[in-house]
Amino acid sequence: DDAWLSVGDLRSKKLPKEPALDLTLFEKGMALRVLADGKRYQAEVLEVSAARARRAAPIKVRYAGYTAASDEWVGADRVSTKALSKKTGAESKPANKSDERQAVDELVSAGWVIPVETEGALQDHSIAVKDGKILDILPTSEAVKKYRGKSRTNLPNAAIMPGFVNTHSHAPMSFMRGISDDIPLSKWLHTAIWPIEQTLVGPEFVGDGARLAFAEMIMGGTTTTNEMYWCPEDICKAAVEAGIRAAVGMIAIEFPFGGYGTGPDDYLAKGEKMVEKYGKEPLLTFTVSLHAPYTVSDDTIQKGKALCEKYDVPLHIHMHETKEECSDSEKLNKDSNVCHMSTFEGTPLANLRRMGLVTPKLLAVHMTCLTDDEIKWMAEGKANVVHCPSSNLKLASGFCRVGDLLEAGVNVAIGTDGASSNNTVDMMAEMKLAAILAKAVAKNAEAVPADVALRMATLHGARALGLEDRIGSLKVGKEADMIAVDLSGLPLLPAPTSGRRDASFDPVTHIVYSSTRDQVTDVWVRGRRLLRSRKLLTINIAQVRRDAKRWGERITELLAELKRKATEEAAGADKAATGS
Numbered sequence: 372d373d374a375w376l377s378v379g380d381l382r383s384k385k386l387p388k389e390p391a392l393d394l395t396l397f398e399k400g401m402a403l404r405v406l407a408d409g410k411r412y413q414a415e416v417l418e419v420s421a422a423r424a425r426r427a428a429p430i431k432v433r434y435a436g437y438t439a440a441s442d443e444w445v446g447a448d449r450v451s452t453k454a455l456s457k458k459t460g461a462e463s464k465p466a467n468k469s470d471e472r473q474a475v476d477e478l479v480s481a482g483w484v485i486p487v488e489t490e491g492a493l494q495d496h497s498i499a500v501k502d503g504k505i506l507d508i509l510p511t512s513e514a515v516k517k518y519r520g521k522s523r524t525n526l527p528n529a530a531i532m533p534g535f536v537n538t539h540s541h542a543p544m545s546f547m548r549g550i551s552d553d554i555p556l557s558k559w560l561h562t563a564i565w566p567i568e569q570t571l572v573g574p575e576f577v578g579d580g581a582r583l584a585f586a587e588m589i590m591g592g593t594t595t596t597n598e599m600y601w602c603p604e605d606i607c608k609a610a611v612e613a614g615i616r617a618a619v620g621m622i623a624i625e626f627p628f629g630g631y632g633t634g635p636d637d638y639l640a641k642g643e644k645m646v647e648k649y650g651k652e653p654l655l656t657f658t659v660s661l662h663a664p665y666t667v668s669d670d671t672i673q674k675g676k677a678l679c680e681k682y683d684v685p686l687h688i689h690m691h692e693t694k695e696e697c698s699d700s701e702k703l704n705k706d707s708n709v710c711h712m713s714t715f716e717g718t719p720l721a722n723l724r725r726m727g728l729v730t731p732k733l734l735a736v737h738m739t740c741l742t743d744d745e746i747k748w749m750a751e752g753k754a755n756v757v758h759c760p761s762s763n764l765k766l767a768s769g770f771c772r773v774g775d776l777l778e779a780g781v782n783v784a785i786g787t788d789g790a791s792s793n794n795t796v797d798m799m800a801e802m803k804l805a806a807i808l809a810k811a812v813a814k815n816a817e818a819v820p821a822d823v824a825l826r827m828a829t830l831h832g833a834r835a836l837g838l839e840d841r842i843g844s845l846k847v848g849k850e851a852d853m854i855a856v857d858l859s860g861l862p863l864l865p866a867p868t869s870g871r872r873d874a875s876f877d878p879v880t881h882i883v884y885s886s887t888r889d890q891v892t893d894v895w896v897r898g899r900r901l902l903r904s905r906k907l908l909t910i911n912i913a914q915v916r917r918d919a920k921r922w923g924e925r926i927t928e929l930l931a932e933l934k935r936k937a938t939e940e941a942a943g944a945d946k947a948a949t950g951s
């Protein structure tokens with residue numbers, strides 16, 4: 372049974388590392404010379420695989436004059452390097468006169484393209500990208516004849532889809548993940564989050580924390596994030612450096628905050644300065660981000676409304692996060708720390724409606740407590756709900772009536788909320804949770820099907836942020852914010868066989884219900900690659916790790932100090948009570 376094997380078939384630590392093949396140099400139909408039995412044969416590329424299992428031999432070839440029975444997977448050791456260098460040379464030289472194909476910046480071919488704009492998935496399609504925009508979406512067989520990509524990407528086992536739009540996030544809170552789990556919202560804010568923020572948060576904390584979140588987001592396929600946090604200028608800076616698209620909030624809250632400013636007027640003035648400084652950045656847009664009805668007065672809400680009109684930007688606010696927020700506001704129970712600051716007797720949404728703020732510009736985050744009338748107001752006002760299922764479940768805040776909202780015609784987008792209450796910024800997981808939780812809440816398995824969940828996680832977010840004409844789906848003329856999801860991993864098998872969910876295995880249901888964010892291999896924002904074969908190209912991971920370690924140590928020290936103080940205070944109270 373002795374046999375001669377190719378190096379690619381052998382496994383040993385003593386073997387030199389397999390020279391990696393640049394798969395972007397290969398495409399279906401390309402002619403090659405392949406080494407077999409000691410001779411070089413003319414062959415044609417049948418398939419290119421980026422799957423891990425095929426790393427040693429990622430190219431499937433058909434030998435000229437031979438049948439399919441002789442087809443083989445081959446690797447770097449057997450593909451003629453001469454042919455490769457010729458091919459590489461051709462790419463860098465000006466176009467051959469006989470090559471009449473239109474030059475584009477990048478031609479991305481994939482087993483599937485999921486436009487979201489239209490239903491279902493397109494098999495063996497390509498996307499031509501030029502000047503950051505989608506120039507064309509067409510079958511790969513036509514694309515290779517029509518376009519010559521300066522950069523060529525071939526992902527036969529992947530689906531290309533629009534990047535996720537995380538419609539509610541507090542990116543810098545990444546450093547606070549895991550410090551305050553398993554307690555309710557009010558206690559969570561008052562005993563852990565706010566004391567830490569008052570002590571540590573400033574420009575450096577915000578920039579470093581945002582960078583960690585943006586790295587996590589990009590690796591998980593998020594291309595746009597809607598940010599509400601202190602020191603928003605430092606979020607802008609981190610977003611621009613990372614190349615992620617961001618809507619950044621001019622934040623306001625009623626109380627002074629050491630690391631940022633003295634109160635709402637100061638915060639909003641600083642927000643305006645941010646818009647002046649970063650307004651021309653192509654990937655940045657802005658919102659007015661008011662924290663919540665129980666932390667902003669009607670006066671501040673009015674000022675926020677004026678800024679929304681001045682800059683034509685959305686109003687982003689936490690609303691109806693818990694039942695108590697609604698019932699205590701209706702009763703004007705001012706002893707409650709979640710009663711709204713207004714003197715109006717009614718729910719916070721009724722108050723906003725009274726002030727003329729239930730409009731397409733409203734992004735109401737959470738909305739776990741909603742009456743039928745309130746759903747009607749949201750639909751009539753064409754206002755947006757941002758659903759954050761992980762945060763609502765973990766803080767036991769309540770359940771958003773997503774199925775009813777969608778049925779009423781309300782645009783429902785999805786957000787992760789901060790990593791301090793989620794504890795990740797994983798939009799792939801949030802999308803699945805939104806789909807399955809909606810079924811349980813509606814007691815209807817047909818509520819929020821996979822394609823609707825995918826729209827909520829992409830196009831609905833873009834619509835809420837006023838970016839629907841630029842991003843959120845793959846459509847000619849839109850900006851190329853897109854991701855590749857590898858469908859060849861075991862948890863996603865059998866591989867999709869049809870682009871229609873009623874016909875057979877379908878990439879959309881595979882992505883929504885079976886995939887995790889680790890299957891995201893490549894990410895583009897405005898045509899620029901941020902992640903290539905799971906390698907981050909715009910963020911220094913070693914730096915992110917060092918920052919996380921440093922801030923983690925400072926938070927640990929501070930938590931110990933807070934605990935010591937609480938114990939001392941409790942002991943003092945005991946003493947006073949016993950009169951000793």
Ligand SMILES: [Zn+2]
Nearest residue numbers: 539689788789
């Ligand atoms: Zn939030």
